[in-house]
Amino acid sequence: MERLHGKVAVVTGSGKGIGEAIAKRFAKEGAYVVVNARTAENVDRVVNEINAVCSGKAVGCAGDVSKKDDAERVINTAVKEFGKLDILVNNAGFGKDNLLVNMTEEEFDQVIAVHLKGAFLCTQFAAKIMIQQKSGRIINVTSRAGLRGNVGQVNYSSAKAALIGFTKTCALELGRRYGITVNAIAPAAWTDMTRNVPEKVKPIMIDNRVLARMVDLDKNPDEITGIFVLFASDEGGYMTGQVISVDGGGLGL
Secondary structure, three states, rough: OOOOOOOOEEOOOOOHHHHHHHHHHHHHHOEEEEEOOOOOHHHHHHHHHHHHHHHOOOOEEOOOOHHHHOOOOOOOOHHHHOOOOOEEEEEOOOOHHHHHHHHHHHHEEEHHHHHHHHHHHHHHHHHHHHHHOOOOEEEEEEOOHHHHOOOHHHHHHEEEEEEEHHHHHHHHHHHHHHOEEEEEEEEEEEOHHHHHHOOHHHHHHHHOOOOOOOEEOOOOHHHHHHHHHHOHHHHHHOOOOOOEOOOOOOOOO
């Protein structure tokens, strides 16, 4: 059974990594998906790969969601192409790691802009559509770094922690009157960001998990994407304002 049959979703930052896995899973579950990334080549590749398996289920919209015009265009693409918007996944982000005393203002601002401001802009535009529908699902991608902090990531950790407060406030504002749910998920998997950590750190990342492993998105993407489907589906309609970690029982990094 397709758990998202006929739903329309926007997944930001879905040109690779976890975002790509979410977009592909949503399409397999019957959703129509707007694929977004800053790089048009990545967007086109993911759209083509989705439509090769699920014909007509994906369209692309390249753009930087930290810019107001781009964020509005991404959200409006869903309505223009598919007539509505049921699901928004705020996943866009990247890392600019550095120790606090060495971090530049630009490194701090760039990460905050994409992770936090991008989520704010997309959610604001999406909420206006969902309020009219009196329904919708908004899922924000946070991180263990936002829950516990992480050395060398004061910008990233701050953005992800702020997303948790953002999630809970949006849930309060949008739930009672409009039936819109807003939740956050903190996933952990091997992605471009995690693969690029120093080699000496990788064994620690694995050892600090109860299950003693990290998800390989190429082999087992459903271990990460399943919770996104739950929050996006009708089955997830009674959960809002929640923060769920999908990280193998992470105890540290």
